[in-house]
Amino acid sequence: MxxxxxxxxxxxxxxxxxxxxxxxxxxxxxxxxxxxxxxxxxxxxxxxxxxxxxxxxxxxxxxxxxxxxxxxxxxxxGWVSALWPVGPEALARRRGRTAAMAMLAELRNTVDEVGRATESAGIGCGFRKGGSLALARSAAQVTRARAEVAHADQWGTGTRWLDAPEASERMAASQVQGATFTPHCARVHxxxxxxxxxxxxxxxxxxxxxxxxxxxxxxxxxxxxxxxxxxxxxxxxxxxxxxxxxxxxxxxxAPVYSLMVATEPLPAAQWAAIGLAEREVFSDHRHVIIYGQRTADDRLAFGGRGAPYHYRSRIEPEFDHEATVFADLRATLTDLLPQVEGVRFTHAWGGPLGIARxxxxxxxxxxxxxxxxxxxxxxxxxxxxxxxxxxxxxxxxxxxxxxxxLPWVGHRSRRWEPEPLRWAGINAGLRLAHAADGEEARTGRPARIATLLGALTGH
Structure with a gap:
């Protein structure tokens, strides 16, 4: 559907x-x-x-x-996470280290507040705090993952490194060389x-x-x-x-599209082979963002970026559906979890999210x-x-x-560039992210063109 x-x-x-x-x-x-x-x-x-x-x-x-x-x-x-798209260094430059630490602490508290508030209101939404697992499936991804752990240690965010056996015990994905794990994440419907x-x-x-x-x-x-x-x-x-x-x-x-697919409910034996017993949400350390969860009714719901930005920030119902992106998502999930080969995918959908400059x-x-x-x-x-x-x-x-x-209060981002610069820049960034992942797959080393991606986005 x-x-x-x-x-x-x-x-x-x-x-x-x-x-x-x-x-x-x-x-x-x-x-x-x-x-x-x-x-x-x-x-x-x-x-x-x-x-x-x-x-x-x-x-x-x-x-x-x-x-x-x-x-x-x-x-x-459905990730209720303490993730934040801006690094703590950027927050500290604006308001100091104490304010940045307060922001990170409140983000962690917010995960628990969502659970508390939904329970208090009697909202049945499948809230389950199982943490977040980000797999490292290549040498280049291991390099980035370990750097993330070292960075987390400086800011006390609680992200830790799992070696390959520990990571595979949580999620039996292919080509796993390790993973980062944070407990500060829950799954919801x-x-x-x-x-x-x-x-x-x-x-x-x-x-x-x-x-x-x-x-x-x-x-x-x-x-x-x-x-x-x-x-x-x-x-x-x-x-x-x-x-x-x-x-x-x-x-x-800028309204940028993210798309998702979902499988049919999987039987208990299949879940025993896959893992995610604690209902961890999951991703990996590639440049093009992917994300997934084990749903309350035992499906895999899996999504990622990849759809183009549309000229003049247009939003149309037909943009929710990109057949090539849906096919890529299904192939990516099957590559990640060969256990789902042949499983029926029942849903495919998408929609825009908002990104400040x-x-x-x-x-x-x-x-x-x-x-x-x-x-x-x-x-x-x-x-x-x-x-x-x-x-x-x-x-x-x-x-x-x-x-x-908190340091995000009253923040004013600069405006996006006028068209056609906005269209060209955002879509170039998407192509660079794909190219960086392709370079790493070929060389096994962190992509040099990833620096161009950072220069283009200013992020």
Missing amino acids: TQPLWWDQGAQEGPDAASPASGPSSPPVPHRADVVIVGGGFTGLWTAHYLLLADPSLDVLVLEAEHVGFGASGRNG PRQLVDGLAVTVRAQGAEVVEGVRVGTIEPGRAKLADGGQVVARHVIRATEAWTPTLPGERRTV DWHPSVGHDPSTGLGWAGGYVGDGVAATNLAGRTLADLVTGRHTPLTE
Whole structure:
């Protein structure tokens, strides 16, 4: 099927369940609210949740153009991780080592907070904290992996090296020479999480209105595409990859596609041969990002980058489906785990994620205008959105807390280059990543062209 596996399995049951709303049956949109949140994904719903925990008297309205979880929140790989796309050195350059260490510690705490919050709200989303395994399957990958462990030791992130037998005991993949492992990662079913959050915030008193497109965000109001508006003291942008569709935001983030495939449920004997007994999520140390998980119903869900960036940051339904990328993903997973040779793949899907020019996620709120935002997660947003929601709740309610002092608060990335430079640069970076992996496969040494990739992206 060419829709997300999660959408087949995700809908919460009951009269309060989140479901698409459109057309004449859509509920009316209130004309006023204390806080309007534009976007019904993880960022918007976590923000509503923590705002109402902080102040249940607030009138909170969430507006979603499609249905909750329509974007990356309902399509992602389900990693609740402490990963961050910006290295701690970059954080330390801005705000000092103490602030960088505080950021890393809060990211680790956020993994546990997602588990605590979902349990408290009774959201059944398959949360399982089994850690993250990144395999090293070549000499070049071993070099990078060991450097990552040494770097982690400097910053206390808890990543450690596993030798080949230890790594293979966790996941019996091919060509394993070792792996890095971090305990600070969990697996979830993302659509069940986002639907459960929608049910939760509605029960808290928020209005979540689906099928309503916002055309413009301004101080004091959200102007609807149909000509209406909602007046509010605070307006929060939580639109991630769809941010470039808003006026003035074309170059704020670049929507870059990530695609996934999923197998049929595998029998116990096959899992005994594969491993992942603790439900570790997995990847390897290649340049082109791949990621996978063992789902709650014992499938393999596996994804990666590889789809092109589309000119002028276009987002279209047909971009979710790239047959060549799906074929590459199936082949890559079978190469990684020969045990799945001949297994039926049942789903293939994709969608865009948001990348800021410096790869730096950000969250912020201007008390003089009431405008707030969060996003640019570079695919690491399942946990970071929770941190964003807690942080925005503090910022909107005017509380000074350790969260509001974290170094991503108020960060402003420079804008992406205008077209056609943006199109050429992003797609050149993708080709360079593929070429670097090809060079390493041929030579067995770290790719020299990888330095060009870093120079091109500035990351």
